Amino acid sequence: MTTATTTPTTAADVPQVARKITTAIPGPRALEIQKDYDRYVTAGVGQHEPIFADSASGATITDVDGNRFIDLAAGIAVASVGNTAPEVTTAIQDQATKLLHTCFATTPYAGYVEVCKKLAELTPGSFPKKSILLNSGAEAVENAVKIARRYSGKSAVIVMENAFHGRTNLTMSMTTKASPYKAGFGGFAPDIYRVPFSYPLRDAFGADGAAAARAAIDKIRLLVDPGDVAAIIAEPVQGEGGFIVPATGFLEGLLTWAHENGIVYISDEIQSGFCRTGEWFASTHFAIVPDMITTAKAIGGGMPLSAVTGRAEIMDSVQRGGIGGTYSGNPVSCAAALAAIGIMEREDLPARAAHVGALADELLAPLAASSRVAEVRGLGAMIGIEFVKPGSLEPDGDIVRRILARAPQEGLIILSCGIYGNVIRLLPPLTISNEELTEAVRTLSAIAFEEMA
Numbered sequence: 506m507t508t509a510t511t512t513p514t515t516a517a518d519v520p521q522v523a524r525k526i527t528t529a530i531p532g533p534r535a536l537e538i539q540k541d542y543d544r545y546v547t548a549g550v551g552q553h554e555p556i557f558a559d560s561a562s563g564a565t566i567t568d569v570d571g572n573r574f575i576d577l578a579a580g581i582a583v584a585s586v587g588n589t590a591p592e593v594t595t596a597i598q599d600q601a602t603k604l605l606h607t608c609f610a611t612t613p614y615a616g617y618v619e620v621c622k623k624l625a626e627l628t629p630g631s632f633p634k635k636s637i638l639l640n641s642g643a644e645a646v647e648n649a650v651k652i653a654r655r656y657s658g659k660s661a662v663i664v665m666e667n668a669f670h671g672r673t674n675l676t677m678s679m680t681t682k683a684s685p686y687k688a689g690f691g692g693f694a695p696d697i698y699r700v701p702f703s704y705p706l707r708d709a710f711g712a713d714g715a716a717a718a719r720a721a722i723d724k725i726r727l728l729v730d731p732g733d734v735a736a737i738i739a740e741p742v743q744g745e746g747g748f749i750v751p752a753t754g755f756l757e758g759l760l761t762w763a764h765e766n767g768i769v770y771i772s773d774e775i776q777s778g779f780c781r782t783g784e785w786f787a788s789t790h791f792a793i794v795p796d797m798i799t800t801a802k803a804i805g806g807g808m809p810l811s812a813v814t815g816r817a818e819i820m821d822s823v824q825r826g827g828i829g830g831t832y833s834g835n836p837v838s839c840a841a842a843l844a845a846i847g848i849m850e851r852e853d854l855p856a857r858a859a860h861v862g863a864l865a866d867e868l869l870a871p872l873a874a875s876s877r878v879a880e881v882r883g884l885g886a887m888i889g890i891e892f893v894k895p896g897s898l899e900p901d902g903d904i905v906r907r908i909l910a911r912a913p914q915e916g917l918i919i920l921s922c923g924i925y926g927n928v929i930r931l932l933p934p935l936t937i938s939n940e941e942l943t944e945a946v947r948t949l950s951a952i953a954f955e956e957m958a
């Protein structure tokens with residue numbers, strides 16, 4: 506870590522081309538809506554930005570006051586094929602005029618079957634695979650655990666420190682961070698055991714993933730008899746936890762041990778999946794073939810859809826009617842997913858994600874050299890910038906909050922993450938142009954340098 510010698514332009518000096526900020530932020534119309542928001546929307550939801558979206562296209566979002574922002578969040582890794590992608594919206598419109606809903610278990614339809622076929626083809630592993638479709642990521646994780654328990658006849662679930670798996674009772678219990686996700690919401694689900702994830706920047710093992718895996722396995726053995734464990738679940742790249750890329754050998758070690766002990770290995774690819782990391786699924790970077798994969802977010806192209814995909818014998822171990830839901834795998838969501846997957850295939854979005862990641866890395870080099878940045882890391886277009894107190898590893902969440910507060914003023918939509926809230930994450934639509942990405946990252950860097958000065 507060295508102090509940057511070059512001082513970039515201020516944010517105001519970066520020409521607004523893709524961005525266009527013409528009012529104060531929030532603008533007059535946003536302030537009006539905010540009054541009703543404050544009166545009628547529960548404060549429990551939280552509000553990241555003081556603007557209200559009106560429309561979005563590609564990598565830009567336009568607010569109700571006509572201000573245009575570059576989108577580096579993609580609705581939390583959802584709009585990978587671009588916001589309001591025309592092929593997706595056309596598919597939605599066509600499907601909506603034909604068939605809105607039946608409940609798949611009542612009266613099936615082809616779109617659901619086609620999405621399951623795509624999932625079998627695209628996910629890692631050459632063995633026969635089957636899927637169930639659901640609505641949210643949390644629902645997918647819940648069902649993956651139910652299926653692993655049914656298949657194995659065992660109940661314990663191993664989760665990773667810093668993991669995020671959702672907000673329902675089971676998935677909240679599997680999630681690490683207490684505030685805001687768990688505070689006041691107990692009792693929590695039993696039979697969940699938490700072990701350290703590989704965090705090369707901060708743990709004792711650094712790049713030695715095999716050693717980190719041995720330590721995690723020792724911890725599992727301490728906490729629970731392996732003969733009682735139904736499943737190990739891990740995000741291949743931790744998302745909400747801080748865009749943490751585990752050292753090579755960590756996930757491999759866990760998976761090997763799981764299989765030696767008759768334990769189902771589940772990859773939660775809800776945030777990392779569907780091209781985001783430069784591969785169709787991030788598991789591929791680690792040469793692991795999970796028994797089950799949970800997906801959501803980008804699969805639906807903006808519509809709510811999630812899935813559990815797994816080895817056919819595991820997925821078929823469930824009694825008929827044992828899993829499902831009224832809206833699960835809605836026809837419109839399936840049509841949107843097939844259109845989104847079509848774009849991913851045609852435009853080779855895994856390759857595009859790798860390119861976006863490489864360009865962002867290059868543009869972030871001056872920031873990465875700052876003594877306040879411990880690390881710029883990630884895979885493909887899943888990029889985290891971890892901020893620390895100068896020259897130390899002490900997390901600095903305060904600087905991240907200040908940078909994020911400035912971002913909308915300068916025409917950027919950006920999110921943070923990290924167990925300490927000290928990581929800025931970049932998750933642009935994978936279809937973002939080089940020009941839009943350059944404008945956005947230059948602006949972000951300029952804001953960061955101004956706030957760090």
Ligand code: PLZ
Nearest residue numbers: 581641642643669670671744773775776
């Ligand atoms: N698993 C790996 O990233 C959702 C959370 C947004 P749902 N991450 C964004 C929020 O503030 O709640 C996520 C994830 C991983 C599961 C989930 C849960 O997915 O669709 O939000 O339920």
